[in-house]
Amino acid sequence: MKISGNVIKYGDNVDTDVIIPARYLNSSNPKELAEHCMEDLDKTFVKRVKQGDIMVAGNNFGCGSSREHAPIAIKESGIACVIANSFARIFYRNAINTGLAIVEYGGEIDEGDMVEVDFASGKIFNLTKNIEGNFPPFPPFLQNIIEKGGLLASLKENK
Amino acid sequence: MKMTMTQKILAAHSGKSFIDKGELIMAELDLVLGNDITSPVAINEYRKAECANIFDCGKIALVMDHFTPNKDIKAAEQTKLVREFADEKKIVNFFDVGEMGVEHALLPEKGLVVAGDLVIGADSHTCTYGALGAFSTGVGSTDMASGMAYGKAWFKVPSAIKFNLTGSLNKWVSGKDVILHIIGMIGVDGALYKSMEFSGSGVKNLTIDDRFTICNMAIEAGAKNGIFPVDEQTLQYISDHSDRKPVIYEADPDAEYDRIFDIDLSAVEATVAYPHLPSNTKTFKDIGDVAINQVVIGSCTNGRYSDFVAAAEILKGRKVNKRVRTLIIPATQKIYLDIMESGLAKLFVEAGCIVSTPTCGPCLGGHMGILAKGERCMATTNRNFVGRMGHPESEVYLCNPAVAAASAVTGKITHPSELLGN
Structure with a gap:
């Protein structure tokens, strides 16, 4: 799988409370959640995000709560992939389990850059800056979960 | 055998005698937890996957604690969805208004977690039960759904940071200050993906409630879990609250740690x-x-x-x-x-x-x-x-x-x- 998109960039420790504030967790409808995605950090996000955009951040992306509403809201908002220097571990699991593509990568990427991600080979191309970088592709164990369409589908098949 | 306390519990639950950090394992679960925010998402996932049935109606706990007594119509609808699922699946440990409490205080009090257990919960503060010598960690709703269906979850075996505690706490200082002190020292991602293993002669000077508070906030340092060794206080707490038999695991003397911190409890301030x-x-x-x-x-x-x-x-x-x-x-x-x-x-x-x-x-x-x-x-x-x-x-x-x-x-x-x- 290969994607390319325009970058929306944030900093370190983007927590699940700003990705989707708890006041909206009385719903689990992806569309409703996406309407409030990133609201407490960036009120402009929902208006400017376009289908296929790439979210880029620093360390510890998705720290805090276990709410799966967070990757669901990001995915539903149109974001094709989140690239961060590191991810909080529950968010990391939740992203895989809900089919939100994530990449651990700390190379130079700025707001508005066009970036291409090749998941199979573990390569990132910053087309704006003409920089190529590498990231470790998912191990087979996780690729299997993603290929089968998520955790439950993969377990169902292996039972 | 060079295993940490966490690794020993994970090994025992995945049918292995030895596991190493970084290894991916499939483990058997003793308890799967969800609340009124995360369970509705899990139940929808469960239904979508057309699972045959739940793995064990006695090993799932559903606690309606976040937006309850329900704060608005949408929250009430979410809780209703969980209530109906609990009725249909005959979930033994469904706690609604009148019986419910804040989940991580409630489960140990009800005797649902004992030393040696492996617990996942769709709530990030599930790491609380490490205070009782259990491995417990927060997961999302999909992990909860597969846990409910199959009684299993996959884990990457964590490495560990050891906190060697000595001394005892001064007046007006509690377990809360110990964990805030540690998080201030190592940062909100200082233990990312790792276990925080507490040990040392100072452990006996911490009450079980102090230990609950400390393990509860392990997630705020990014940790997978926090865990205390089992001592007389732990066994007393468990026998006061549960009919189940605890299983005691200890870290090997030659277990490897990424880092070791010495913390003198008498030097910790409010x-x-x-x-x-x-x-x-x-x-x-x-x-x-x-x-x-x-x-x-x-x-x-x-x-x-x-x-x-x-x-x-x-x-x-x-x-x-x-x-x-x-x-x-x-x-x-x-x-x-x-x-x-x-x-x-x-x-x-x-x-x-x-x-x-x-x-x-x-x-x-x-x-x-x-x-x-x-x-x-x-x-x-x-x-x-x-x-x-x-x-x-x-x-x-x-x-x-x-x-x-x-x-x-x-x-x-x-x-x-x-x-x-x-």
Whole structure:
């Protein structure tokens, strides 16, 4: 799988409370959640995000709560992939389990850059800056979960 | 065999005699937990996957604690969905209003977790049960759904950081200060993906409630789990609350740790985490005049009986400041009864506090004490992220129950010794 998109960039420790504030967790409808995605950090996000955009951040992306509403809201908002220097571990699991593509990568990427991600080979191309970088592709164990369409589908098949 | 305590529990639950850090394993679960926010998502996933049935109706706990008693129509619909699922699947441990408490205080109290267990919960503070010598960790709703269906979850075996504790805590210092001190030292991602293993001669000087608080906030350092060795206090707690037999695991003497920290408990001071990260800690020598509008004493971190005893020591015969709304939220129905029977509830009401039914409520900005723009709250809860308790421009300061109570009296961040001496 290969994607390319325009970058929306944030900093370190983007927590699940700003990705989707708890006041909206009385719903689990992806569309409703996406309407409030990133609201407490960036009120402009929902208006400017376009289908296929790439979210880029620093360390510890998705720290805090276990709410799966967070990757669901990001995915539903149109974001094709989140690239961060590191991810909080529950968010990391939740992203895989809900089919939100994530990449651990700390190379130079700025707001508005066009970036291409090749998941199979573990390569990132910053087309704006003409920089190529590498990231470790998912191990087979996780690729299997993603290929089968998520955790439950993969377990169902292996039972 | 060079395994940490966490690795031993994971090995035993995946049918292996040895596992190494980084290894991916499929493990058998002793308990799967969800609440009124995460369970509806899990149940929808479960239904979509057309699972044949749940793995064990006695090993799933559903606790309606976050937006309950339901705060609005949407929250009520979510809880109704869980209630119907619990009825259909004959879930033994379904806790609705009247029986529910804040999940991580409730489950140990009900005897549902014992030493040696492997627990996953769709709530990040599931790591609390490490206090009892169990491996427990927070997951999302899809992991919860597969856990309910198959009784299994996959894990990457974590490496560990060891905290070697010595000495004992001073007056007005508690487990909350120990964990805030540690998070301030290593940062909010200082233990990312790792276990935090506590050991040393100081462990015996920490109460089980201190250990619950410390393990509860392991996630705030990014940890997969926090865990304490099992001692006489642990076994006493378990035998007082559960009919199940604990299984004791110990770290191997030659277990490997990524880092080892020595912490002298007698050197830990009362600590406050300033907005907007739990790692943004200060001790009182660096704290000036900070006026507050609200105090919350409760949550899965500090809503246990001993927390209210600590607060009551300050509030006895005093009144809270007129400008400070002070919310006392016992974490379970049993704790609620205990503070009524011991007279603490009366003491709190006479001091000008409100005493609430158990709920997570304000901790996550759900209901029962939301902050307006520019307001500040001293809270015994676990997170002080932007907008955590209400308006994105409100502020949450994290502290122990005695500091929270002293601050309620003066209307600003206050060390208890200012009111009661050392």
